[in-house]
Amino acid sequence: MHKLQVQGVHHITLTGADRQTSIDFWEGVLGMPFIFDQPNLDDPDEGHLYFDPGDGRLITVFTNEKRKPVHKRTPTDPGCVHHLALNVSHATFSQVAERLDARGIPHSGPKDRGFMDSIYFKDPLGFLIELACYRFEPPRGCSHADVMIEAHRDRVALGDYNIQEKHLAHAIERLVHRTQASLSGDREPKNPY
Incomplete structure (x- = not known):
């Protein structure tokens, strides 16, 4: 079937x-x-x-x-x-x-x-x-639905009632990390100041 x-x-x-x-x-x-x-x-x-x-x-x-x-x-x-x-x-x-x-x-x-x-x-x-x-634009090569499913996962993991902008920002960051290559060996957040 x-x-x-x-x-x-x-x-x-x-x-x-x-x-x-x-x-x-x-x-x-x-x-x-x-x-x-x-x-x-x-x-x-x-x-x-x-x-x-x-x-x-x-x-x-x-x-x-x-x-x-x-x-x-x-x-x-x-x-x-x-x-x-x-x-x-x-x-x-x-x-x-x-x-x-x-x-x-x-x-x-x-x-x-x-x-x-x-x-x-x-x-x-x-x-x-x-x-x-x-309230967001998906990363290049991704759809609004791609961002929404990632934001939903973040919302559920955090126990939040509904999707908020913080979930969207985290989702976009993860999608860029997965879909966009980088020459850096370490792509974790840094503080150069």
């Missing part, structure tokens, strides 16, 4: 409102280029809009001209999607609250998540969106 090994998210499809509301939100608020448009091949009464969230993957939205924005929180029952988190740079994150306020979009305000900062708000149909900004 073998696993069905996945290699990343191909796309996420959401149920949107009408076509223009969907374009206005995904491109006009979140800045995702609108790159592809066709009918929903499983329902001729719906459109299927494709947006690039910034990494070349896809967020797609089923639209229907009979669906209008309702602003009521979507269900969070077991089996439902709770929220969608999108990555933003620190420079953008520092502007999110101000830019949402300018549009009159209610939001959570910045939230400290230890390894990232987050802010939450709802799309026009009440689906919760999170804009997240990592």
